[in-house]
Structure formats: C-alpha cells, structure tokens
Amino acid sequence: MTVTANGTAKPFSIGSDPNLRQLPKIADKIRQRQSENRPFFSFEYFPPKTETGVCNLYQRVERMTAIEPLFCDVTWGAGGSTSDLTLDLSGNIQKYLGVDVMMHLTCTNMPAGKVLEGLEGAKNRGIRNILALRGDPPAGKEWTKCEDGFEHGTDLVRFIRANYGDYFGICVAGYPEGHPAGFLEGKITYDKEMEYLKEKVDAGADFIITQMFYDVDTFLSFVRRCRDIGITVPILPGILPIQNYTGFKRMTGFCRTFVPQSILDAMEPIKDDDVAVKEFGIRLGIDMCRRILKSQLCPGIHFYTLNLENSVMGIIDNLNLIPRTESIRSLPWRPATIDKRRNENVRPIFWANRPKSYLDRTSTWDDFPNGRWSDNRSPAFGDLTDYHLLGGGGWASATRKADAAKRYGDIKDFDDVTDVFTRFQKGELKRLPWAETEELATETSVISAPLLWLNRNGLLTINSQPRVNAAPSSDVTVGWGSAGGYVYQKAYVEFFAKPEIVDALFEAAGHFPSLTIYATKANSDKLRTTAKHKSTCAVTWGVFPDREIVQPTIVDPDSFLVWKNEAFNVWTNVWADLYNEGSPSRAVLNELKDSLYLVNVVDNDYVGGDIFGIFKMVLAQSV
Structure with missing residues (x-):
C-alpha cells in the first residue's frame, strides 16, 4: 500500500x-x-x-x-x-x-x-x-x-x-x-x-x-x-x-x-x-x-x-540478467520511489533533461498526476532558486566549473554558442548546461541528423523526441511499460532561436496545419502560439492489455511558462556562471538570455508527419 x-x-x-x-x-x-x-x-x-x-x-x-x-x-x-x-x-x-x-x-x-x-x-x-x-x-x-x-x-x-x-x-x-x-x-x-x-x-x-x-x-x-x-x-x-x-x-x-x-x-x-x-x-x-x-x-x-x-x-x-533487445523502461521518464509519488505517471515533457529539478520543484505537492494532468496544477510549482542538486547542473566545485568552462571554450559571439550545441549533437561534448546527466535518450539517434542540421543553422535544441506509431512496448529504442503493449509519440522539438527565425516560423505555420507552436521570451509572461485552444496535449501514450491508456508525457502551456523561467535561467546562473565576472563570455551569454525566444513545436500527425518540414521552408527562405 x-x-x-x-x-x-x-x-x-x-x-x-x-x-x-x-x-x-x-x-x-x-x-x-x-x-x-x-x-x-x-x-x-x-x-x-x-x-x-x-x-x-x-x-x-x-x-x-x-x-x-x-x-x-x-x-x-x-x-x-x-x-x-x-x-x-x-x-x-x-x-x-x-x-x-x-x-x-x-x-x-x-x-x-x-x-x-x-x-x-x-x-x-x-x-x-x-x-x-x-x-x-x-x-x-x-x-x-x-x-x-x-x-x-x-x-x-x-x-x-x-x-x-x-x-x-x-x-x-x-x-x-x-x-x-x-x-x-x-x-x-x-x-x-x-x-x-x-x-x-x-x-x-x-x-x-x-x-x-x-x-x-x-x-x-x-x-x-x-x-x-x-x-x-x-x-x-x-x-x-x-x-x-x-x-x-x-x-x-x-x-x-x-x-x-x-x-x-x-x-x-x-x-x-x-x-x-x-x-x-x-x-x-x-x-x-x-x-x-x-x-x-x-x-x-x-x-x-x-x-x-x-x-x-x-x-x-x-549473466544475461538485462534484456539486450528489449526495453526495460517503466515509463519514458524514470519514475520516483518516494511513497506519495509511486503512482505518479504524468509529467510535462519540458523537464525531460532536468528531472531532479522537476522533482525538487514539485516536492511539496500532496498528490501527483495519475492518469491525467490537472490544468490548475502549474501554479503549485516551487519557486526557482539557484540551488540545484549536486551543484548547478552537476558542477559542485570550482574544479568542475573550470573543467566545464574549458570544454565549452570562450564564448565571443552567437557562432561560438552554435558551435557548442553542434559539438554536442555530434557527440564531441557529453552534456549541455540544460541537461543534468551525460546520458542521451536512445531515441535521439532516430532524429540525430536533422537535429544537427537545426543547430548548425542557429536553432539551439534542448529537448526532442521522434514520432512513433504503434511501436511494441518492448522496442529497445522507444519502448516502455509492461509487455504486450504499443507506444505512440508525437514528434516534439524545443529550441532557442533568434526573433527573425521565430517570426518566420509563425508566418509559415499556415502551410503546416498539423503543427502546434508555442514561443516566449525571458522577460515575458505571454505565449505566442498557433494553438486555437490553449489546452494540455498528450505527446506520449501507450496502450497495454487490461489497462486504460497511459499518457505519461504532456505539453501544457501553463507549465511551459513555468519551465521557460528555468530554461532561460540556465543561460546565466549555470553557463555564464562558469566564467569570471566581467568576462566577454559571461556578457554574451547574459545578452542571449534576453534576446532569444524559447520555442516548442509539436507535430500532431504521429502517423506520417514531418516536424522538420517547416524548418526546411523557413531556413531555405533565409539563405
């Protein structure tokens, strides 16, 4: 019990x-x-x-x-x-x-x-x-x-x-x-x-x-x-x-x-x-x-x-105690083992790479979503602070911060930032400041080429998933949950981008009716969106024998506004903090926090959609 x-x-x-x-x-x-x-x-x-x-x-x-x-x-x-x-x-x-x-x-x-x-x-x-x-x-x-x-x-x-x-x-x-x-x-x-x-x-x-x-x-x-x-x-x-x-x-x-x-x-x-x-x-x-x-x-x-x-x-x-060709994941994200969270099975996708932060910011909740996400839940998120388990993003000491700064190198302009994201996508860097671990989701390999292309073109991705249509729950790449089920995903990508790119995306959105786009800036509490109704949307779900449909990952506009403060905060309180006060690197990163948009895109066509089609159009026009 x-x-x-x-x-x-x-x-x-x-x-x-x-x-x-x-x-x-x-x-x-x-x-x-x-x-x-x-x-x-x-x-x-x-x-x-x-x-x-x-x-x-x-x-x-x-x-x-x-x-x-x-x-x-x-x-x-x-x-x-x-x-x-x-x-x-x-x-x-x-x-x-x-x-x-x-x-x-x-x-x-x-x-x-x-x-x-x-x-x-x-x-x-x-x-x-x-x-x-x-x-x-x-x-x-x-x-x-x-x-x-x-x-x-x-x-x-x-x-x-x-x-x-x-x-x-x-x-x-x-x-x-x-x-x-x-x-x-x-x-x-x-x-x-x-x-x-x-x-x-x-x-x-x-x-x-x-x-x-x-x-x-x-x-x-x-x-x-x-x-x-x-x-x-x-x-x-x-x-x-x-x-x-x-x-x-x-x-x-x-x-x-x-x-x-x-x-x-x-x-x-x-x-x-x-x-x-x-x-x-x-x-x-x-x-x-x-x-x-x-x-x-x-x-x-x-x-x-x-x-x-x-x-x-x-x-x-x-000893063959771990299946090599089958998934062993309980959910797309790792479930908690605190008693009041043991039946939790729904979370916003935004914290996929910062799960410890999510656990911290929701630790005072009396009960947790099981079956569906409550629309009135977002105001209960704990306040964002500079404290983070194991030190900001995992760097708990001056030595670790110095090592991280060395890996990222000096940041003189936006091109240097793009280079960091590109090196991460190529596997030359183990982690971005927005991730708490060095482990990439295995499903990222399915869309690694277009993600690399986006980053090379200045769309700095921090979260993504490919579309999945009725993959067996045992699938070693995208599977999760108990045996005998089927799992589904809407394609999702989240990124930072310059205002002119975001403007172009919204102008092109009419050609891509299956897409839902949300965008916001660090100093704004408002969302730009193509959604006709701002409501919670499941982006991952599974169908299993003798069970209701499970919807463990959602996109929720109110939660996105909570998350965006944390995401923008990483530019300054995690990444820029690696460099000396008054350094050019710190100045560039602080400026980017204020000038960039944070954008998420969902492709609701999980059967035959192409979430990257809109980017091909927009980037071709910008050349």
Whole structure:
C-alpha cells in the first residue's frame, strides 16, 4: 500500500511498473520476482570521504541504476561515524534517482536515542528499508555494549519493530563461514550462530544478505542449513568482485574470508598485473553467480560495488540478467520511489533533461498526476532558486566549473554558442548546461541528423523526441511499460532561436496545419502560439492489455511558462556562471538570455508527419 499526505491508503498496482517501484518494501519486490521466476541484482555503496567523491558517486549510481537493480543499499560507519552522510546519500538516491534504498544501521556505540534519530532521519527522507546490524567496533577497539544500547542485532530488529511496526522492511546479515567475532574466534559454535540468525528472523527480519565469500559450496550449504532450521525468508549472496590483488588480500584478511586454493593458485602468476586480475575477477564472479542462480536456492545476487562499476557491470552483462533487445523502461521518464509519488505517471515533457529539478520543484505537492494532468496544477510549482542538486547542473566545485568552462571554450559571439550545441549533437561534448546527466535518450539517434542540421543553422535544441506509431512496448529504442503493449509519440522539438527565425516560423505555420507552436521570451509572461485552444496535449501514450491508456508525457502551456523561467535561467546562473565576472563570455551569454525566444513545436500527425518540414521552408527562405 501507499499512503497519501492525509493518511489514506491507496493500493499499489503491480502490473503498472515492470520494475516494481510501486512496492516500497524490498522483501515484497523479492517475493514478486520469485513468483515471476525472474532473477534480479542489487548494489551496495559506501559514503565517500570527499565532496568530489560524493558527486562522482551520485553520477555512478545514476548510471548503474539505469539498468534497473531491484534496490541499492548505503553503508553506515562504525558507531555512526558517517551517519549524516549516509542519511543524505540514502535520501537523495531515494528521492532523485528512482531506486529504493536500504539504509544500513548499526548499534555499535549507539544508544537507543541515537538509533531512533537514525530511523527518524530515514523515515523523513522516504526510506522504507533498513539493514539492521550490530556492526564493527571503531578501529582498534573491542566491541562493548554502550549504555542504553543494544547487545545483539536481534535487539535492534526488535527495537525497530516495536517502534515502527511494519513501516520499515528489515534485512539482517548472514555469515556462511561464521562471524569473524563469533565462530571464527572460537567463542561460539556454528550451530549457535545459526540459532542467533534464526532469532533475528523470528524477531522481524524480512530477508538476509550474506557476508562476502568465494567458496560457493560453503554458501549453498549455509542456505540449505538455514532452511533445515526453519529460516524461510529469502537469502541473497553478497558478491565482492576482485578488483586488484592488494585490495583482495586486504578485504579477505579483514573479514577472515576463506579463499579456495584454486583461486589463490590462479591469481599467483597475475597478481602484479591489475588488468589481468580484474579480468580474472569478472570471470570468477560470472562463474560464482551462475552456480548460485542455477541452484535455484537464491532469487538474486547482491553486489558489493566498493563504489566501482566496471567489474560489477561486466558480470551482470554476462549473466544475461538485462534484456539486450528489449526495453526495460517503466515509463519514458524514470519514475520516483518516494511513497506519495509511486503512482505518479504524468509529467510535462519540458523537464525531460532536468528531472531532479522537476522533482525538487514539485516536492511539496500532496498528490501527483495519475492518469491525467490537472490544468490548475502549474501554479503549485516551487519557486526557482539557484540551488540545484549536486551543484548547478552537476558542477559542485570550482574544479568542475573550470573543467566545464574549458570544454565549452570562450564564448565571443552567437557562432561560438552554435558551435557548442553542434559539438554536442555530434557527440564531441557529453552534456549541455540544460541537461543534468551525460546520458542521451536512445531515441535521439532516430532524429540525430536533422537535429544537427537545426543547430548548425542557429536553432539551439534542448529537448526532442521522434514520432512513433504503434511501436511494441518492448522496442529497445522507444519502448516502455509492461509487455504486450504499443507506444505512440508525437514528434516534439524545443529550441532557442533568434526573433527573425521565430517570426518566420509563425508566418509559415499556415502551410503546416498539423503543427502546434508555442514561443516566449525571458522577460515575458505571454505565449505566442498557433494553438486555437490553449489546452494540455498528450505527446506520449501507450496502450497495454487490461489497462486504460497511459499518457505519461504532456505539453501544457501553463507549465511551459513555468519551465521557460528555468530554461532561460540556465543561460546565466549555470553557463555564464562558469566564467569570471566581467568576462566577454559571461556578457554574451547574459545578452542571449534576453534576446532569444524559447520555442516548442509539436507535430500532431504521429502517423506520417514531418516536424522538420517547416524548418526546411523557413531556413531555405533565409539563405
């Protein structure tokens, strides 16, 4: 269930999102995947120590979550040493990146009051899943129970359930080889450790993730033993890909992990060759995961990423867990995983390349469009501020701003601006200031040639989509949604242009009756338009078995007026801000903000239309 702002509950619809964002509890997602016999994967990250590291991690998580892990988790430092950063990372990933987060929470050196603070912080950030751990003692110290604290992980599980009921999904750790401070120290028997694990499950844990291991036989024996003693919850193997020999020896030594002799023998001759070690680590990871999945004892694989992506992605790619010839998108845009937004399925197209900004500016809404866009919604957009997640457009530091300025180069005139847009369309630049990520929509390739032509001619495009007529929802380029459906799109292009070009477009519009044009300037609250009635228009929709038609992307004139302030603001507060005060580059960009129009064009003929026809006429006349 999901809960609205007034406390009423609404049912989640499993079938509406193939990636299960309607289910906030990870255990529920796992059960659904088990019922579908669909193995999954998930990722763990840890809080970096530097601001640059944090920015890089957000970008890495965004890239990795594009392949739809079932969830990700973020670690908690010993004694709460990274608690604030863990909460911020977890909350931002949950809010902005469209993946459910499981936040670690340890009770080492943590009195009950501090644990409660962590849980409240998680709840306030929309996090619904906790990995409850006793945790390691601070470096160089023995583990001791603190005053008003918890002695065992079981106590923490009971505490969470006693204070929050079923609000949080709870995961606990399992140790296939025994806990380093328990069985491996000879302090308790392995049977006693298994008994403690069952107590944690009986206290309210929903599933188990194991410590890293390299002996698959030992892991499978552990799972069978769990089943034999009555532990029935899902058990996920924790897989740590070998990245380099030194790190491998350090981690296995710290965790006291058993390494089969065959692995040690294979690594010995290549231990000084980092590339060879990484390649071996990928091959080993693939083999381990295949054996585990083939056993059918586990529904998925959990990866300890160490905040790195290449090895993990290499393993997943070879396990065929991601369809290579089918779309995996739930909607044309990435849905949110904040409870009150879980059923949201309509957004204006204008924020397609700035989704985090849209999430920020609509975060105070009590409910979100589901099925149709309300015409009276635009006044509720939050005010535009200079603040932006991760720093304006993603450049959070002076170094990043300097790097961006270097990539764009000095801006002496409009031709230099045109050159930047053209280089982006040719793939020579990874990002424009109007985009929050470096990932271009795959569908852009369908219209890349005419877009490049427009930009070369001074029509500076910032958003577009091709027309689509009844493409299968599984289509790897334009598809989205559940299987067996068909998707449709009206062609759309949005751009900045000089006044004389805009005037010519409106003069030519009568020859192109299927087009709807809107245009406005930075200092105006009025729209120039060819529309006879200024109303909301769906530009993307899908037809699926046993469902109403879904219309996830719309063009709305009132929202366009809200968006245009943000779009024009990027000229000055993001791009011009990269250059020194008083510089020619800053002056040119500031002037362009005031002189250019922002224009969007929709071609309502999604069957046989040509949205670029009007531009061919106008530009031919201007030569």
